[in-house]
Amino acid sequence: MNSPLHGPDKALRLAGIGAVMLALGAGFAYAAGWIGGPQLTPQRIIDTFEAQAGHYPGYRKNHAKGLCVSGYFQPSGQAATLSTARAFTQDRVPVIGRFAIGGANPFAPDTGIPVRSLAIELSTDDGQVWRTGMNNPPVLAISTPQGFYDQVLANAPDPATGKPDPAKQQAFFAAHPESAAFRQWTASYKPSDSFANTQYHSINAFRLIDASGTAHPVRWQLEPQTPFAALPGKVDDKQFLQHDLQQRLTQGPLRWTLRLVLANPGDAQDNPAQPWPAERRSVDAGALVIEQVDAPEQGACRDLNFDPLILPSGIQPSNDPILAARSAAYSESFNRRSRESLGAGARP
Structure with a gap:
């Protein structure tokens, strides 16, 4: 699994996924202190990304194309001994969510982008809020400041093609074990035919705090209860995933299991490129139930900033520096698109 990928098609696929994941990093590198100097401000880096990926005023700067949904979380009770967060004991927790594809283009075809995301907000009856943004890749490609900067360079579009150079992509991955x-995930990735049967991961680690104050390092994932089916080889509908989700919800709610994966001593809590072993203990924390689509970009999720550091009592961030960095990036994106939308007189 550690051998370099071969062939331009695989390299370009890695480039496509890597570039979208990098868009997350591009906005927060400076804010997290990863790469410094007065020439690298968050604003300038996002300006550069928009110049490469396209400028779409009023839209999110990554995961620009999405749709708002709503439903609830129904806890199983099994996580109550691990965390005092009310979300794990309340009978039913209202949820506002957003399904999206990666990238800055809100008009991209749904099936043209490999990265999918699900962001949700849980609002409990004690007045607290928990927001989490999850993606289908379980890990990132980098874990160090130098690796991040190398990936920035490797993903720069070739002026002749407008796409990342496959040779530079292969060189990047070969140089970064x-x-x-x-x-490995990218090479084995088989896209499903729906948001509904996609699995989503927190990628970063967090800390569950129990009633005694003991911390339990954790990553979480949403496991679909809808069976997997492969994406058709040819899709003409640019709204394929959105239309599919809307159609499925006319037949009834869709469900995911929220699984909390607990770290063992020695498991990396600050390295989102390093997976934890599959045999780690996990807990079925309950079911996420999505009941309806509000509207593409017009529902209650439109004005939500799904900052991963908006956490309730009983859940704390780990020492992963990317968490603070993501928070800074989300803030910059939210503020920028809000200004752009107000200037245009309406929000998309």
Whole structure:
């Protein structure tokens, strides 16, 4: 699994996924202190990304194309001994969510982008809020500041083609063995035919705090209860995933299991490129139930900033620096698109 990928098609697929995941990083590198100097501000980096990926005023700067949904979380009770968060004991927790594809283009075809995301907000009856943004890749490709900067360079579009250079992509992955898990996932990735049967991961680690104050390091994932079916080889509908989700919800709610994966001593809590072993203990924390689509970009999720550091009592961030960095990036994106939307007189 650690051998370099071969062939331009695989390299370009890695480039496509890597570039979308990098868009997350591009906005927060400076804010997290990863790469410094007065020439690298968050604003300038996002300006550069928009110049490469396209400028779409009023839209999110990554995961620009999505749709708002709503439903609830029904806890199983099994996580109550691990965390005092009310979400794990309340009978039913209202949820506002957003399904999206990666990238800055809100008009991209749904099936043209490999990265899918699900962001949700849980609002409990004690007045607290928990927001989490999850993606289908379980890991990132990089874990160090130098690796991040190398990936920035490797993903720069070739002026002749407008796409990343496959040779530079292969060179990047060959030079960064920490990307092995990401490469393995990408090489084996088979897209499903729906948001409904996609699995989503927190990627970063967090800390569950129990009633005694003991911390339990954790990553979480949403496991679909809808059976997997492969994406058709040819799809003409640019709204394929959105239309599919809307159609499925006319037949009834869709469900995912929220699984909490607990770390063992020695498991990396600050390295989102390193997976934890599959045999780690996990807990079925309950079911996420999505009941309806509000509207593409017009529902209650439109004005939500799904900052991963908006956490309730009983859940704390780990020491992963990317968490603070994501928070800074989400803030910059939210503020920018809000200004753009107000200037245009309406929000998309």
